[in-house]
Amino acid sequence: MPAAWALLLLLLGLSARGPWGCLHCLPPVLETLERLRSALVPGRFTVERLQRRADALLLGMEGTFFRDYSLNAFVGRVEPAELDVVASFTENQAQKIKAGSLRDEPLLEELVSFRRSVIEELKKVLKQYEEKACNATACHTLEGDVLDCFLCQNICSRCIKHENCFVDRQPRLALRYDTSQERYPRSQAVLGAVTSVGLALFIFAVILISACTYRQNRRLLLQ
Numbered sequence: 001m002p003a004a005w006a007l008l009l010l011l012l013g014l015s016a017r018g019p020w021g022c023l024h025c026l027p028p029v030l031e032t033l034e035r036l037r038s039a040l041v042p043g044r045f046t047v048e049r050l051q052r053r054a055d056a057l058l059l060g061m062e063g064t065f066f067r068d069y070s071l072n073a074f075v076g077r078v079e080p081a082e083l084d085v086v087a088s089f090t091e092n093q094a095q096k097i098k099a100g101s102l103r104d105e106p107l108l109e110e111l112v113s114f115r116r117s118v119i120e121e122l123k124k125v126l127k128q129y130e131e132k133a134c135n136a137t138a139c140h141t142l143e144g145d146v147l148d149c150f151l152c153q154n155i156c157s158r159c160i161k162h163e164n165c166f167v168d169r170q171p172r173l174a175l176r177y178d179t180s181q182e183r184y185p186r187s188q189a190v191l192g193a194v195t196s197v198g199l200a201l202f203i204f205a206v207i208l209i210s211a212c213t214y215r216q217n218r219r220l221l222l223q
Helices: 002-017 027-040 048-062 065-073 080-099 104-134 183-222
Strands: 145-148 153-156
Touching: 027 048, 027 080, 048 065, 048 104, 065 104, 080 104, 080 145
Parallel strands: none
Antiparallel strands: 145 153
């Protein structure tokens, strides 16, 4: 019975930490985003529509946005020292926005640019680790721990299997270039060709019927 309770507590702990991802494994970043949202919404938005969009954008950044990006586009692991650089960048940019005087539409555009710039910085460190861990010669030189973006825990760095590297791992992309995964793209290509031909025949039939109808009506008018 105690073992079952221990296992349950462990699973609850992992599930509680699961929604975080990379940047959100660092409490200061999460606190920075929360303070930014409190300072801007609704105080700096007078238009309700813009206020809702800004609130949704910032709440997304506080939620699973970065976790989903880290795990869907990459393997979701970064070197802690590199992640600290991204965290400092995020905090500095948030402070600049909070200290500025922008309001409404310009402020919303600034927030969109803020999220984009943070993504670019995060992408650099995610890709940097993946390039090392996917390279057959460089992966064995990895030393120390890396941060797992799903569990928010440091794990031992290790080489990544080739099929899990870069674009081959992205679940949102169907294109794969190995022969074992070739049937799905080929069926999609056939479906696209059949659809295009079908639409072309349909349009041709509509034009032909319209022309015949026009000639018949014109003949009746001339009688």
